[in-house]
Amino acid sequence: MPELRLAQDAEADALLARSPLAALVGMLLDQQVPMERAFAGPLTIARRLGRPDLDAHEIAAYDPEAFAALLSEKPAVHRYPGSMAKRVQQLCRYLVEHHEGDAELVWKDVPDGRTLLRRLNTLPGFGKQKAQIFLALLGKQLGVAPQGWREAAGPYGEEGSHRSVADITGPDSLVKVREYKRSAKAAAAG
Numbered sequence: 001m002p003e004l005r006l007a008q009d010a011e012a013d014a015l016l017a018r019s020p021l022a023a024l025v026g027m028l029l030d031q032q033v034p035m036e037r038a039f040a041g042p043l044t045i046a047r048r049l050g051r052p053d054l055d056a057h058e059i060a061a062y063d064p065e066a067f068a069a070l071l072s073e074k075p076a077v078h079r080y081p082g083s084m085a086k087r088v089q090q091l092c093r094y095l096v097e098h099h100e101g102d103a104e105l106v107w108k109d110v111p112d113g114r115t116l117l118r119r120l121n122t123l124p125g126f127g128k129q130k131a132q133i134f135l136a137l138l139g140k141q142l143g144v145a146p147q148g149w150r151e152a153a154g155p156y157g158e159e160g161s162h163r164s165v166a167d168i169t170g171p172d173s174l175v176k177v178r179e180y181k182r183s184a185k186a187a188a189a190g
Helices: 010-018 020-029 035-049 056-061 064-072 081-099 113-121 128-141 171-189
Strands: none
Touching: 010 020, 010 035, 020 035, 020 081, 020 128, 035 056, 035 064, 035 171, 056 081, 064 081, 113 128
């Protein structure tokens, strides 16, 4: 099992490393909140469900209002817990409908990086950039490296880059990713 350091919390990172669904949900939550908080979210959800892991079937079938309340409990899982609860359920429903509820089937036995990028792009809540970042995370840290994955991941697949969560391996690289994002935001603004 790979060792991840995305949440900067040993228990949350262990869940991300062993659970493909937790990793996908963490990536889905990674917007408008600090990366560590987003990737700690799956563990918080699992604990609130009273489970050691997330289950796509259970989340897909959960009452939407009750699931939104679960994510809204203090501290909230996300800055926008209601809308993110809806997105997590949409993702899980999609996985149940198209991948037997098994997130790993999205990338298992995929023939190449372009195909994997297309599959990730079809996931609810995953646009091109999020799909490329998750593809880079799969290739760089989770051992899912079909032919052409770096090219399909675009700049996020570059060796030695510090552009995204795919490049976080500890506190030092987290700082470098944050610095890159700040400089990219400043360059775009001005």
